Amino acid sequence: MTEDEFNQIQSLFKSRRSKENLYSLGVKSSVNKLLVCGVCGKGLTIQKNNKVLKGNRDGSFYQIRPCRHEIAEDVKYYNAGSKITFIEKAVIEELKKHKVQLQQDLISLLEADTSGVEEKLSSQLESLKADLAKKERKAKRLLNLYLDEELTKQEYQEMKKETEETISALKSEIDLLEHKLNSLDVSVQIEKVNEVIDLIDNFEEMDLEEQNATLKLLIKHIVYTRTDETDNQPLLEIHWREL
Numbered sequence: 001m002t003e004d005e006f007n008q009i010q011s012l013f014k015s016r017r018s019k020e021n022l023y024s025l026g027v028k029s030s031v032n033k034l035l036v037c038g039v040c041g042k043g044l045t046i047q048k049n050n051k052v053l054k055g056n057r058d059g060s061f062y063q064i065r066p067c068r069h070e071i072a073e074d075v076k077y078y079n080a081g082s083k084i085t086f087i088e089k090a091v092i093e094e095l096k097k098h099k100v101q102l103q104q105d106l107i108s109l110l111e112a113d114t115s116g117v118e119e120k121l122s123s124q125l126e127s128l129k130a131d132l133a134k135k136e137r138k139a140k141r142l143l144n145l146y147l148d149e150e151l152t153k154q155e156y157q158e159m160k161k162e163t164e165e166t167i168s169a170l171k172s173e174i175d176l177l178e179h180k181l182n183s184l185d186v187s188v189q190i191e192k193v194n195e196v197i198d199l200i201d202n203f204e205e206m207d208l209e210e211q212n213a214t215l216k217l218l219i220k221h222i223v224y225t226r227t228d229e230t231d232n233q234p235l236l237e238i239h240w241r242e243l
């Protein structure tokens with residue numbers, strides 16, 4: 001999961017608290033644009049089945065449009081459709097299983113002991129910062145020496161250039177160490193996992209658009225197959241995003 005996606009999750013949290021701000025995007029299902037055909041690999045679409053019940057009652061529902069794909073002449077594969085509510089329920093079950101996995105991840109994150117490495121990096125960082133402060137003081141002193149005419153212009157410029165190069169090298173080394181320290185910080189990862197668990201806990205109370213946006217954050221795609229090989233039962237294979 002990228003930083004951007006993580007920020008999206010957080011804004012989703014905020015939008016959940018002010019639902020009136022969400023306008024309808026006309027999403028037909030929480031799994032909109034996430035389904036991929038398990039036979040040919042193409043994206044699957046959702047269509048309305050305008051079923052009319054006895055007495056002219058509206059029995060329409062959304063379904064996965066069956067995928068007919070000709071692999072070669074006379075070799076036709078067929079992936080059957082399914083009622084979308086059935087798929088949505090199955091995805092909710094998968095979310096619940098995913099949550100159990102995330103809770104296990106959380107336990108290992110909480111147990112992870114990185115204190116030794118952290119200490120070493122911190123002391124390196126401290127000494128680099130002290131070096132940097134020293135060089136910055138030196139750079140200031142150089143200017144005074146030049147103004148007091150204790151250095152020639154050429155000497156001043158050479159020493160200034162050298163000091164500036166050292167300063168910029170020190171700064172990039174400090175950046176690198178800070179980045180290393182941050183990625184060691186399990187608390188950031190723990191926060192992400194907790195937010196995702198919270199999203200899953202609240203999933204069923206969200207509206208369709210929000211559910212769809214949430215699934216897109218958590219899932220790359222869902223491979224759907226319903227053929228003779230699956231005994232004509234819909235089979236879902238969820239590809240989760242890395243956190």
Ligand SMILES: [Zn+2]
Pocket residue numbers: 037038039040041042067068069079
């Ligand atoms: Zn297909």
